[in-house]
Each structure stands twice: as structure tokens, then as C-alpha cells.
Amino acid sequence: MWVANGLLAALLALPLLVSAEEIGEVSTVFKWVGPNDKIVVEAFDDPKVSGVTCYLSRAKTGGVKGGLGLAEDRAEASIACRQVGPIRFTAELKEGEVVFRERTSLVFKTMQVVRFFDEKRNTLVYLVYSDRVIEGSPQNAVTAIPILPWPEQS
Template sequence: MGMGRYLPGLLLALGVAQGAWAERIGEVSTVFKWVGPNDKIVVEAFDDPKVEGVTCYLSRAKTGGIKGGVGLAEDRAEVSVACRQVGPIRFKEPLKEGEEVFKERTSLIFKTMQVVRFHDKARNTLVYLAYSDRVIEGSPQNAVTAIPILPWR
């Protein structure tokens, strides 16, 4: 039996085979590195998988240098999120409170950044919370955005 049977589990453990996907919108360099890529702030977009008509934009730091270039660096915990209505809002299936809508690893194995969704029914609003966590301890750094559910133009 070859290593091929262990590869999917290894990739999942390393966070490589996650379902999250964000489209890179742009980036700016913040620190010049002589070797490897520069430290950057990247802006990415993703659509809510269960709510049609909602797109979220994330800005976050990406560590450069040699470790960052090969995927071994740990990115900072800070993240900013802004979600917007980009079309008629339609729920594709029932929503769960605090449901994860986006997740991406920010270190080799121990740290992730994620976005979860809440439905504030009393105010007819979708609320998105972005935060970072770590296996041992998380970070209080977070960002929140809200979208009132309104008729589309």
C-alpha cells in the first residue's frame, strides 16, 4: 500500500484541502523583503454559500519572506470584513446561528481565520463576524458587519 491512501488525510490535517475559497481582489505591500515575497495586505471576496445576493470582502495581513513564500509563516490575527447585498437576497436552505461561511488557515496547522453568520430576525438583518482562532488559544481580534435584508432595487 502506497502513501496515496494517506494523502487526503494529510492534506486535510494541514488545512490544504478546505472548502473555503475566496477570490483575490487586490493587494498592497507593507514591508519590503529582500528574499521571498513582501509582507502584504490582501483584499479577497467570497459569496455566502447559503445566501444568494450576499458577497463579503476581507482584508488581512499576509506574512512574506522565505517562510511566507513556502507557506510556513503565521499570519497576524487581524482581519476586517465588509459584507454587502449585491442582488436579491434569497436563502438557499435554512440558516444555522453562528454557521461558518468561510474558513482559511493562517499558519501551517494551528491557526485559522473564519467568518460566521448570524440572522438577527428581530431586525431582519444578517450579521457576519470575522475572527481568528488557534488550537491552544484564540485571539480577541475580530470584526463585524451587518446587512439589512431589503428588497433589491
């Protein structure tokens, strides 16, 4: 019984993460067998800040390993977050909170987006980076959104 309670508590403690919607892709390397290597553009909405959408571009490895989900994707990614409506906080924000996470290898590597709030400048800051169980990558990208009034539509 205590194992089930512990498992339930662990699941509830996980951050509220969202899945990305694929916007588009371009092939970068032709592969004879399996899918091509490509750059994928995905979008996700911040789960705790309505009115914010983030766009990620990242490399996806193709070939046989990529097609089977066994390849390790490169660590490089780019991010651009934009205000797409009135910004409202739907829950309490935590500094450096993970708002998006995606596996980029079978087990050991993930790409994640964390959010910071620069209170002095009234700005949301999003950082994308890749980490690995043994050694992460210094490759990263950052974007910022000043919190501005949203024009009301009549």
C-alpha cells in the same frame, strides 16, 4: 468498511465552505528574500444566501517562511459584506454557522467568518475572527446587512 463510512459521514458533515477570490493586494514591508509582507483583499459569496458578497482584508506574512507557507499570519482582519442582488436563502441557516475558513498558519491557526441572523431587525450579521488550537485571539470585526427589497431591473 466502517472506517470508510465514517470518513464519508465526516466529510458530508463539514459545513459548505467557499474559497475566496483575490481582489487585490498592497505591499507593506519589503523583504530581501521571498515575497513582501502585504495586505490582501479577498471576496467570497455566502454559500447559503444568494445576493450577499463579503470582502475581507487581512495581513499575509512574506519572507522565506511566508513564501513556503510556513509563516503564521497576524490575527487582525477586516470584513465588509454587502447586498449585491436580491437576497434569497438557498438552504436553512444555522446560528453562528461558519461560511468561510482559511488557514493562516501551517497547522494551528485559522481565520473564519461566521453568520448570524438577527431576526428582530431582519439583518444578517457576519463576524470574522482568528482562532488557534491552544489560544485564539480576541481580534475581530463585524459587519451587518439589513435584508431589503432589491430593485428589479427592467
